Amino acid sequence: MKLTGKNKRTEETASYGVIGLGRFGSALALSLAEAGKEVIVVDSCESKVKELRQYTENAYVADELSMEVLEEIGIQNCDTVIVGIGEKIDTCILTTLHVVNLGVPRVIAKAISRDQGAVLEKIGAEVIYPERDMALRLAKRLLTGSILDNISLNNDVEIAELRLPDIYVGRSVLEMDLRRKAGLNIIALQHSGKTEIEVDPEYVFREDDILVVIGKKENIRKFEKDKDE
Template identity: 35%
Template sequence: MGNYLHSLRKRRRKREADQHTQLGDQRVAVIGLGRFGSSLAHELMSRGWDVLGIDTDAHLVQKYSDALTHAAVADCTDPEVLRQLGVNDFTSAVVGIGTDIEASILITSNLLEAGVPNIWAKAISRQHGQILERLGAPHVVLPEHEMGERVAHLVTGRMLDFIQFDDDYALVKTVAPEVVTGMPLGESQVRSKYGVTVVGIKRAGEDFTYATAETVVVRADVIIVTGKTQAVEAFAELS
């Protein structure tokens, strides 16, 4: 198993290097046209991408066929099917299957074996995500978990929006607490006192703009703050 995973990762790295000049390729295969896959496919189409939508459910394929560049009824757990559909030549693919974990793993494995460099695989649990990561999937997303965590932060705090990244780092949109109002940000010493950085500011009736050391924050301003998750959470709770 270890040698097999190493082989998959080696092929993926080689294909990624070979296709480095094709990063402008705006084609993507979306495998699985459930709520997640179909929503993603529509968003990609709206951004001008060519989308090949694939599902084993003929009803779903028929439902979305007019909205996508191409659509096909196919079982991508068979690597030969991917080859016949031309997915092996794509630089981007999304595995949107969640309910059938075995199919998700097999399809991700097939895409890795084919050397598709940019693969996003949906996981329905942390365990599922760990399997996909160990397999070598470059990008694993847990939409339900991540959205639940995000909404929990919004419900329980003063944040207007919350996005968490890797390595315990987060970005928060919040109403400016009083401790940073009425003076330039450089004088408020936000970074040294609270361990966060104010990177953007929005005043009522105005657009968002970059924050600088000379920016003076006033009451009711909305600010964008970055830093370690615990630090931005604590800062957003200041009154």
């Protein structure tokens, strides 16, 4: 078993744990940390963990996610833990079970199929389907506003669907630089009924694109206000 981290965690209490630092997990952990929340992050990839160590001291590289390892990290001290490793179904289910058994009050797990989600619910987790849920909501809700839908993660952070402002049509993701200019992270892009979760920095925005972003609520609202002015 290999476990490395900047600080060893024992009795100190954390509010959130994020296990799995893919695009979704990394953006979620970053947004929570920037909102002033204490966050534990865990992944098997050292480079992904290293990227988040400037935002949280509780960043750990673990090549296995046994109950013993998770307990050593201090996951049981979290109020909420998000398991964001939906693509690795067996690892996701077993890790979620460990977190539930450690007594974490709220466990949220990412799933990529209904069968996987059903198992996760059976063991006591709340289930989210980030990309699918956003696409379904877009299809069902024909709203005139720019904020099409949102998921509140806590009092400060939410995931929101935004209509692309006209001023960004013809510009690339890199040129838009939403992370630096607005404090928002793009986690998915929707166009012509399709949802892309791997957003190419060189992608040039087209009319009717829908952005799925994660960030502080105040930054989302400010982005909307600035767009309309």
